[in-house]
């Protein structure tokens with residue numbers, strides 16, 4: 001079925017913002033929600049016509065956010081709390097787990113052009129089951145926005161003598177204009193600022209290596225506040241890994257960009273894989289190196305001015321840059337910190353706005369536009385900053401890890417175990433029209449895994465279980481998902497058959513044929529569309545999400561279990 005056919009069938013024009021359907025429904029989106037540049041397909045499949053960036057640009061944009069300096073603060077804080085050896089092992093454990101779980105998530109997101117929220121829906125959580133993970137993800141973005149904003153504010157305070165409370169406000173407001181313009185503005189900003197950021201990031205390490213190479217050997221004897229000094233302690237390594245593992249949800253931000261990858265073809269497959277692996281799980285290679293760098297600089301700062309501010313990146317860079325540029329070190333360090341934090345906090349606010357859009361569209365059946373939720377996310381972060389969240393870094397992140405890793409573990413298990421075993425659909429289905437509200441496979445696994453690990457985190461099962469509680473969450477999430485998929489026979493994944501005549505897949509790729517939505521009368525590519533008996537025609541995924549009156553009538557036909565293979569394909573994927 002083509003656009004014209006569809007318009008003819010529904011008797012509607014394919015343009016305009018308002019439509020009258022057989023049910024009398026009308027939907028006109030706010031102009032913010034209708035502007036693709038502002039809206040960035042935040043609740044939808046990213047259509048082929050919008051995915052016009054090369055793999056290199058998408059990967060650079062996705063990696064641009066990894067400029068964040070929280071890694072320096074986290075590495076510094078872990079080294080001060082647990083000493084060199086335990087901190088190094090903690091960082092390594094977290095990096096391995098984050099890399100391994102990131103591979104399938106990055107691949108499926110890039111292949112099916114869906115963000116983390118849409119991916120979660122289809123990876124065993126169900127349409128409403130993933131509202132909980134939208135909140136977990138939104139919390140990641142506002143917790144980290146607050147930590148990064150605090151780091152930027154510390155630079156305003158030291159470099160420009162602005163009081164901390166006012167600095168928090170400036171740090172929050174600064175990123176809003178960029179975020180409003182979404183991928184289009186962010187990709188330009190990230191690409192242009194990357195080289196200068198990279199040079200400034202490594203400069204202090206090179207300068208110290210030249211002027212005082214013995215510092216690196218002395219670092220290996222740094223004990224910080226640890227009772228075991230620089231020596232290794234299993235418990236300390238576990239606790240440190242717990243803090244670093246809070247970053248596991250970072251893969252969500254990576255795939256918010258990777259969904260804009262062009263289709264993988266014979267010609268571009270090397271660049272495609274290079275971009276997906278480097279900007280997907282590969283983010284953690286840079287992340288772990290920065291944590292080690294932060295641990296080293298914290299030791300370096302401690303030697304010179306004491307431990308109390310040694311985990312603040314502005315102090316780390318000030319002293320690092322003083323080794324070769326003393327007269328301008330404060331100006332350079334302030335510039336570097338502000339640049340880094342603008343790069344990451346634009347990403348935090350952007351991804352937060354996507355999560356809130358997802359959450360509220362499902363719960364309230366309303367979508368005023370992604371831009372509105374930027375203000376909510378930034379507002380919560382500002383409150384956290386003013387409440388002094390930076391002072392509780394280890395505790396906040398250590399606790400958060402338990403929940404985040406339970407979610408990522410359950411999604412990963414669905415993609416790498418359930419799909420190959422054919423216990424889960426071979427593709428990613430994200431549309432309300434086709435999903436059950438709750439799928440016990442992912443949703444249940446995540447709830448149980450996070451409950452057990454939180455109880456362990458609060459010391460119910462002894463010191464070792466407390467220290468390694470995030471790994472308990474990961475293990476339970478990975479094991480329970482296939483068990484629940486097997487026991488439920490995969491029947492809570494797909495609620496009904498795909499009723500559109502137009503094939504979903506053409507020549508091995510998702511179809512880019514556009515169909516007109518009966519409700520909003522705009523045209524969307526086939527993967528974003530479903531057939532709607534309530535409106536008697538094709539409906540786009542967002543109009544379907546926002547429909548409060550249908551009470552899921554399309555899923556009440558009692559058709560029984562639905563085949564888990566790719567629906568209506570011209571040629572197999």
Ligand SMILES: O=c1cc[nH]c(=O)[nH]1
Pocket residue numbers: 068070144145148247250253344347348
């Ligand atoms: O601030 C941060 C740090 C890590 N990851 C993010 O997404 N944001």
